[in-house]
Amino acid sequence: EKRMPEECVELIHLVSTSLRMDLHFEIYSPGLVAHPFFSRYNDENPHVMKRVCHGAMSTSPITSGDIIFQPGEKPQNPQMWVLVEGLLTYVNSRNSEEEVTPGYWACEAVLWTDWITCGTLTAKTDSRLYTIDARQFQSIALQFNHSVFSPLEYASRYVERLNNGEVELSDLPPEDDFQIARRRRQHGVMPGSLTRLLAPRR
16 A cells, blocks of 8 residues: 655645644554553643644655664664554664564654664564654653643653663563553553553652
8 A cells, every 4th residue: 555645745735734733643643552651641631742743753664674773873863663564673782683563662762861772673574654753752842831741750760760770771662561552552451560650750
């Protein structure tokens, strides 16, 4: 199935910003439902999520064999990746290979801290990914007051987990977190480590 890039759609520039924001939200938000932060963020701050989908997200088609990133990269334009269609292969710092299936995300850390990639991510088949521009996301989030669920507090706890060695340094999410997130997407349940990560501090 071929998809036409948005910029190639005639008259798209005539659609109002509000309608395009709604359109981008409908396109991108379903791809984030498995992710613990964005699932909660959408529940608590849907108006901000619309702006994130509109101003910070895009679609990236990848051809089989393409290298998405390699170890030691600190990109000038840091992005988080979410696989929507296809298969990828990730090789970590120990040369252990892992298959990446739709629903996985990579390089979430760029949203919260300076990050240098740890492994290699390669397209095993023709694939489609959503990208979240880290700087655009941060710029949008900082425009709003978050009284219930703060990205700054989430970022602090995320980095704390990395520094404390609670999770392995990797460009992919910890397997336990990903499996919990998958169950949450399927059943609306969020037990275990993600509950601790998302729970408000007392």
